[in-house]
Amino acid sequence: MKVSPTFRSLLASAVFGSIATAQYAPGQWSLVQDGHSGVSALELAIVSETTAMILDKVEHNSLQTDGHIAWAAELDLVTRTVRPLNPTSNTWCGTGSFLSNGTMVSSGGHRVVITGRNGLAAIRLFTPCEDKNCDIIEDDDVRRMASLRWYPSSVRLEDGSALIFG
Ligand SMILES: *[C@@H]1O[C@H](CO)[C@@H](O)[C@H](O)[C@H]1NC(C)=O
Numbered sequence: 131m132k133v134s135p136t137f138r139s140l141l142a143s144a145v146f147g148s149i150a151t152a153q154y155a156p157g158q159w160s161l162v163q164d165g166h167s168g169v170s171a172l173e174l175a176i177v178s179e180t181t182a183m184i185l186d187k188v189e190h191n192s193l194q195t196d197g198h199i200a201w202a203a204e205l206d207l208v209t210r211t212v213r214p215l216n217p218t219s220n221t222w223c224g225t226g227s228f229l230s231n232g233t234m235v236s237s238g239g240h241r242v243v244i245t246g247r248n249g250l251a252a253i254r255l256f257t258p259c260e261d262k263n264c265d266i267i268e269d270d271d272v273r274r275m276a277s278l279r280w281y282p283s284s285v286r287l288e289d290g291s292a293l294i295f296g
Contacts, residue, residue, distance in 0.1 A: 165210045168193025169203045175226055177234050178258040180208050187222025188243045198245045217266045219249035225282045230290025233257045237294050238282040250278035
């Protein structure tokens with residue numbers, strides 16, 4: 131796999147190293163710091179051809195949103211800009227997978243540390259958009275896990291749904 135220039139531009143907080151590249155593909159990997167993600171990339175998912183979604187725990191990040199620290203962000207891989215996303219619960223130790231329609235599902239998490247709600251039963255949906263008006267959709271009254279889960283795992287199934295287990 132060859133690394134595209136946009137993908138190479140990543141994050142102060144994410145570390146990309148050489149993972150036995152010679153074994154799989156020719157070419158060089160390099161680590162470039164070119165911008166800042168605003169939140170630590172505890173979890174990172176490429177959610178569209180041009181964007182990555184970053185989730186941290188509720189922590190002392192530099193990015194702010196709505197009068198408090200942000201713990202999630204969308205990184206535009208082309209413009210190298212970030213905008214905060216707004217989960218309402220703590221995503222720390224959650225898991226992620228994709229539905230067959232491209233919507234990313236983040237589930238589980240941790241209790242509140244600084245702000246936000248307990249994320250242990252949370253299910254969060256994020257559908258990337260081009261106009262940057264989309265955000266994480268999270269509503270415990272509409273969808274939540276049946277049990278509290280710290281460090282759950284999830285996997286996409288053949289029918290396009292996601293299995294969350296822990
Ligand atoms: C994908 O399916 C989920 C669950 O039904 C839904 O909430 C979401 O809006 C859908 N995404 C798209 C892009 O249609």
